Amino acid sequence: xxxxxxxxxxxxxxxxxxxxxxxxxxxxxxxxxxxxxxxxxxxxxxxxxxxxxxxxxxxxxxxxxxxxxxxxxxxxxxxxxxxxxxxxxxxxxxxxxxxxxxxxxxxxxxxxxxxxxxxxxxxxxxxxxxxxxxxxxxxxxxxxxxxxxxxxxxxxxxxxxxxxxxxxxxxxxxxxxxxxxxxxxxxxxxxxxxxxxxxxxxxxxxxxxxxxxxxxxxxxxxxxxxxxxxxxxxxxxxxxxxxxxxxxxxxxxxxxxxxxxxxxxxxx
Amino acid sequence: xxxxxxxxxxxxxxxxxxxxxxxxxxxxxxxxxxxxxxxxxxxxxxxxxxxxxxxxxxxxxxxxxxxxxxxxxxxxxxxxxxxxxxxxxxxxxxxxxxxxxxxxxxxxxxxxxxxxxxxxxxxxxxxxxxxxxxxxxxxxxxxxxxxxxxxxxxxxxxxxxxxxxxxxxxxxxxxxxxxxxxxxxxxxxxxxxxxxxxxxxxxxxxxxxxxxxxxxxxxxxxxxxxxxxxxxxxxxxxxxxxxxxxxxxxxxxxxxxxxxxxxxxxxxxxxxxxxxx
Numbered sequence: 001x002x003x004x005x006x007x008x009x010x011x012x013x014x015x016x017x018x019x020x021x022x023x024x025x026x027x028x029x030x031x032x033x034x035x036x037x038x039x040x041x042x043x044x045x046x047x048x049x050x051x052x053x054x055x056x057x058x059x060x061x062x063x064x065x066x067x068x069x070x071x072x073x074x075x076x077x078x079x080x081x082x083x084x085x086x087x088x089x090x091x092x093x094x095x096x097x098x099x100x101x102x103x104x105x106x107x108x109x110x111x112x113x114x115x116x117x118x119x120x121x122x123x124x125x126x127x128x129x130x131x132x133x134x135x136x137x138x139x140x141x142x143x144x145x146x147x148x149x150x151x152x153x154x155x156x157x158x159x160x161x162x163x164x165x166x167x168x169x170x171x172x173x174x175x176x177x178x179x180x181x182x183x184x185x186x187x188x189x190x191x192x193x194x195x196x197x198x199x200x201x202x203x204x205x206x207x208x209x210x211x212x213x214x215x216x217x218x219x220x221x222x223x224x225x226x227x228x229x230x231x232x233x234x235x236x237x238x239x240x241x242x243x244x245x246x247x248x249x250x251x252x253x254x255x256x257x258x259x260x261x262x263x264x265x266x267x268x
Numbered sequence: 269x270x271x272x273x274x275x276x277x278x279x280x281x282x283x284x285x286x287x288x289x290x291x292x293x294x295x296x297x298x299x300x301x302x303x304x305x306x307x308x309x310x311x312x313x314x315x316x317x318x319x320x321x322x323x324x325x326x327x328x329x330x331x332x333x334x335x336x337x338x339x340x341x342x343x344x345x346x347x348x349x350x351x352x353x354x355x356x357x358x359x360x361x362x363x364x365x366x367x368x369x370x371x372x373x374x375x376x377x378x379x380x381x382x383x384x385x386x387x388x389x390x391x392x393x394x395x396x397x398x399x400x401x402x403x404x405x406x407x408x409x410x411x412x413x414x415x416x417x418x419x420x421x422x423x424x425x426x427x428x429x430x431x432x433x434x435x436x437x438x439x440x441x442x443x444x445x446x447x448x449x450x451x452x453x454x455x456x457x458x459x460x461x462x463x464x465x466x467x468x469x470x471x472x473x474x475x476x477x478x479x480x481x482x483x484x485x486x487x488x489x490x491x492x493x494x495x496x497x498x499x500x501x502x503x504x505x506x507x508x509x510x511x512x513x514x515x516x517x518x519x520x521x522x523x524x525x526x527x528x529x530x531x532x533x534x535x536x537x538x539x540x541x542x543x544x545x
Contacts, residue, residue, distance in 0.1 A: 035453075035456045035457050035459075035460055036456070036459075036460045039460040039463045039464050040460070040463065042464045043324070043327075043463045043468070043469040043470070044324075044327045044469075046469065046474050046475075047327050047331045047333060047336050047341070047469055048327070048330075048331050048333075050331075050333050050335075051330075051331045051332065055330065055331060171307050171308060174308065174311070175311035175312065175315050175316050176315075177319075178316065178319035178323050179315075179319045181319075181323050182323050182326065188326050188327060189330075192326060192329065
C-alpha cells in the first residue's frame with residue numbers, strides 16, 4: 001500500500017511526460033479544439049464590435065473559454081477513452097498504482113494545452129480587434145483567466161470519470177458543446193438567460209470563475225448579486241467538491257471495470 | 269461495330285451505375301459513414317441545431333445591433349447547421365476508408381467513381397435536409413423569424429440546391445484529404461469556417477475584401493443569401509442569380525472532387541503512398 005502511494009507521483013509525472021510527447025509528435029490535434037472557438041469568437045466579435053468595447057471583451061474572453069471547454073470536454077473524454085479504444089486499459093489498471101494518477105497526468109496536460117488554445121483564441125480575436133484591449137488590470141485579468149481554466153479542469157476530471165459509465169461520451173462531447181457554452185454564459189452574462197436555468201449554470205465552477213473574472217475586470221458589469229468575493233468563494237468550494245467527487249468516482253470506476261469487464265471497447 | 273470478347277468480359281465485371289450508386293448509398297452508413305451513429309444524427313438534427321441557434325441568438329440579443337438582429341443570425345445558423353452532415357461527415361469518409369484498410373480495394377475497384385461518390389453522399393444529403401428543415405422550424409416557431417407563405421417554394425429550392433452543393437464541397441474536401449494524413453483537421457476547419465466567411469452571423473461586408481472573396485467561394489455563402497432573399501420576398505431575377513451561383517459552385521465542387529480523386533488514384537498506383545493515416 002505504501003509502495004503504491006509512493007509510486008503515484010512518479011506515475012503522474014510519467015503519464016504527463018508521455019502525454020506531452022504524444023502531443024508534440026502530433027500537435028495538429030489542437031486545431032480541433034481551437035478551430036471552432038476561434039471561429040465562434042470571431043463571429044461573436046463581428047456581431048459585438050459595433051456595440052461597445054466591453055462586449056468585444058465578452059467575445060475575446062468567451063472565445064478563450066470555449067477553447068478551454070472544448071479541450072476539457074474532448075481531452076477528458078479521451079483521457080480514459082484512449083485506454084479503452086487502444087486496449088491499454090487492462091495493463092494500466094493492473095499496474096501497482098491508482099488509476100487516478102495516470103489520468104491525472106493526462107488531465108494536467110489537457111489543462112495546459114487548453115490554456116494554450118485559449119491564449120491562441122484570445123490572440124486571434126485581439127488581433128482582429130486591432131486596438132489595445134479595454135482591460136483595466138491585465139495582471140488580474142490573466143490571473144483570473146488561469147482560475148477559469150483551473151475551474152474548468154475540475155469539470156474535466158469529473159467528466160472523465162463519468163464518461164466511463166456511459167457509451168455516450170462522444171455524444172455529450174459533440175452534441176452538448178453548445179449547451180455548455182450557453183449554460184455557462186461563455187459569451188454573455190448568465191443573467192440574460194431565463195431564471196430557471198440559473199441552478200444549472202451555477203452547478204459548474206467555471207461559471208463562477210468566469211463571473212469573478214468579468215466582475216473584477218469589466219467596467220461596468222452587472223454580475224451576480226454576491227459580488228467578486230462570492231464568485232471566488234463559489235469557484236473554490238465547487239472546484240474542491242468536484243475534485244473530491246472525482247476521486248471517489250475514480251475508485252468506483254476501477255471496481256466497476258474490474259467487476260463488469262466493461263473496459264476495452266471501441267464504443268466509448 | 270463489334271465488341272471483342274475481352275471488352276465484353278470487362279463490361280460484365282463492371283457493375284451498373286445505379287447498382288453502384290445504391291450499394292454505396294445503402295452500405296456507406298454502415299461502413300465509411302459508420303461514425304454517423306443514429307444517436308449522433310438525432311442529436312445533430314434536434315439538439316445541436318437548436319443550441320447553436322440559441323447561442324448566437326443570445327449573442328445577437330446582447331449586441332442589439334440593427335444589422336444583425338436575432339432573426340438574422342438564427343436564419344443564417346439554420347442553414348449553416350447542414351455543414352455537420354455535408355462537410356464533416358462526407359470529408360470523414362476518406363479517413364474511414366484508410367483506417368479500416370479498404371482504400372486499396374476501392375482504388376482497384378472498377379466501380380464508376382461518379383456513382384460511388386454520389387451514392388455515398390446520399391445519406392448525408394438526407395440528414396442535412398432534415399437538419400436544416402428542423403432548424404428552420406425552430407427559427408420560425410421559437411425565435412420568431414419571419415417566414416411568409418409565399419417564401420415556401422423559393423426556400424425549398426434554395427435549401428435543396430445548397431445541400432447538394434455542400435455535399436459536393438464535402439466530397440471535394442474528401443478528395444483533398446486523400447493527400448493528407450488525416451481528414452479530421454481539414455474537416456474541422458471547413459466545418460466552422462462558414463460561420464465567419466459565409467455570412468451566417470453577420471453581413472460579408474463586415475469582412476476585409478480578400479475574406480469576402482474567400483467567402484464567395486463557399487457554396488454555403490450563396491445558399492444562405494438565397495434563403496434570406498427567399499424569406500425577404502426578393503424578385504425572381506435575384507433568386508435566379510443566387511440559385512445559379514449555388515448551382516455553379518455545386519458543379520465546380522463535384523467536378524473538382526472527381527478530378528482530385530483521379531489525380532490521387534494515379535499517384536497512389538504509382539507510389540503506393542495513399543494509404544496512410
